[in-house]
Amino acid sequence: MVQSQIMFEDRVKKLKEQIAKENLDAVLVSSVSNIEYLTGYSNFSIMEREAYIFIGKNFGYIITDGRYSEAIRTQVSHLKLFERGHTKKTADLFKKHKREIKNLGVEEDELTVSEHKELKKHFKNIKHFDAGSLRSIKTQEEINTIKKACEIGDLAFNFILKKIQSGITEKEIAQELENFIKEKGAIISFPSIVAFGKNSSVPHHQTGDKRLTINDKLILLDFGVKINGYCSDMTRTIFFGQVTLKHKKMCDIVLEAQKKAIQFINSGKNIKAKDVDKVAREYIKSKGFPDIPHSLGHGIGLEVHEHPSLSPKSKDILKEGMVFSIEPGIYIPDFGGVRIEDLFVLEKGVLRQITNSSKELFSV
């Protein structure tokens, strides 16, 4: 068995420990990212349900169909393949194991109502199970991979600064970013957001055909890199042309809000994620600017957004080995928006920033 198979086997073992801890007899894992985390196999569609992992005390299956069975046979050896098809139904597998399963765990956020109805035919007690939380604390290898993605992101940012000039469109910048990232052997982790001028006041602006002019003042770039399955994510807002005092003030306050959040995390142990969100949010409001219309930050790994969540409702506690973003922003309709986003890893009680592009809000 190759090294990586041992790693995936170990993750399944940890999953089984969590199953036991939560008094469950088995779990059905349906999210593509969690399946990737437990197997290393990353080719299932996120648009359609093409696989499950079904784990009990004494069994472990990957359920998929004939389109994938040969790939799974060669690449996933620590789980038994159950190939569902026109004659062999997943229901048969459930029937086989239903006696030993009193309590089944499912990912309620990752399972549809239709799927749940099917499961109810076989299992009486179906409970929520948070398989994604396994991923929130990263190994050193995972952290190194995310750092690599961040490094490529930093290179891409430096590269794109040279391309910014009057007349270029948002889409052209996004394309240049993507080409650069691909040349480095990586891919984008999500469609890049490039917003000029007033477009920057829409936090998730749809990159379009707008051409850059000297009157735009602000350029917001939010993009990420994915390499070996792991994502980065970074936002920078750049001045373009003669900016007003208001623009500068917005930038100063956003940067200060990020600093305050960092200081707060460094000030103690077992910090509540929602309290970090509050520190930055309240600071921005105290300066007379509108509330941040999104969370302050999010964990990152195989997915761009995963545990922990730094948001007002979060129940997460920040722990060693977590990797997450801190991204305060101020958005003023019909004027413009400023967001600064960096990734951090919590190591030895201290937050270490792993995106390293300059935050000097220089004019290009």
Next chain:
Amino acid sequence: MVQSQIMFEDRVKKLKEQIAKENLDAVLVSSVSNIEYLTGYSNFSIMEREAYIFIGKNFGYIITDGRYSEAIRTQVSHLKLFERGHTKKTADLFKKHKREIKNLGVEEDELTVSEHKELKKHFKNIKHFDAGSLRSIKTQEEINTIKKACEIGDLAFNFILKKIQSGITEKEIAQELENFIKEKGAIISFPSIVAFGKNSSVPHHQTGDKRLTINDKLILLDFGVKINGYCSDMTRTIFFGQVTLKHKKMCDIVLEAQKKAIQFINSGKNIKAKDVDKVAREYIKSKGFPDIPHSLGHGIGLEVHEHPSLSPKSKDILKEGMVFSIEPGIYIPDFGGVRIEDLFVLEKGVLRQITNSSKELFSV
């Protein structure tokens, strides 16, 4: 109001008619494609729930958060924006309308168990509602857009044939395809599948770093184009080098299976989709080859896979204006696979093929 807004308003009107027909008082639409179909707005993430459409007899809302509200305000005028946030909850909106809603329709395939639990707090009778079926019959404008995507796909196929040579990798071909499609002002509708030799026996092979050699015999290309929101999808299998009689036989049978499916559809009216699947499937099996490990075909439009489904369990009836694929395949582990996929539109009782790349299985 611009022309396109009238079109989207009309679609919401049709949705309301269907709601009434199914004795529902309101529906909550959660799938991103259906939201796009009803609004024209396509920037919501498919990874996370960022919006709903909530339609009743006397109201119509789009529910989203502050990240999108400015974009929705300017681009979607036929629905009322409900901006959910830290102080304003979706639950407030549900409370406001719960008295007039005895039966609520939801997309059970597109709603999570967690979301359903939340809805149950407000609504007693929650039923399945198939909002996607609205999309299965296309307007002439939609058909024309899909044809345009197919045309770019045909151009891309002709282009890529010239690039095929010993030593090139699967990924390089996929990249060339993607670049060509982008140069034509379109994007790929899904990650292209490029499979050399034995890799072609995995129907959804993950395009990799394998280099093409004269011993590979088969090259399977499955790719699609997306333009103005609409998708194409096509598969061709090409001979490379000296092929055996078995390879040729596989190709002949796959082509013949596709022909038989076409003839069957042209032979009558209101044909059942599952019967078309059966015709092709049984033919392949009758020739001693393995059963097709996937559906014979699928509808296509805003999504690569949508209604109707040409599969053994399908309840769909083929109707005028439907656009779908017919894609029989034979896959032999450790040997190779052959799949031929074309898109068709059912017009005036006759199936018209809209992907027009050659099916001659020439050696390159």
